[in-house]
């Protein structure tokens with residue numbers, strides 16, 4: 846996976862979380878976009894599955910970035926997560 850790619854499957858999501866490297870921007874049409882460290886406990890498989898797989902990304906998506914700077918540059922309106930502070 847390269848920086849900026851959309852995470853589309855549960856396998857990709859698990860692989861990224863298990864590597865513990867990088868940041869995930871969670872985009873959402875109803876809420877502010879939010880940046881998380883991949884180690885954040887707000888990134889739950891169940892929520893990923895519901896949003897991306899079951900709802901086919903209709904409410905937003907999960908984007909992976911190698912660095913926090915890239916994540917914020919690509920989505921300048923993103924907010925920091927209150928839990929991991931990414």
Ligand SMILES: [Zn+2]
Pocket residue numbers: 880881882885886887926927928929930931
């Ligand atoms: Zn977080």
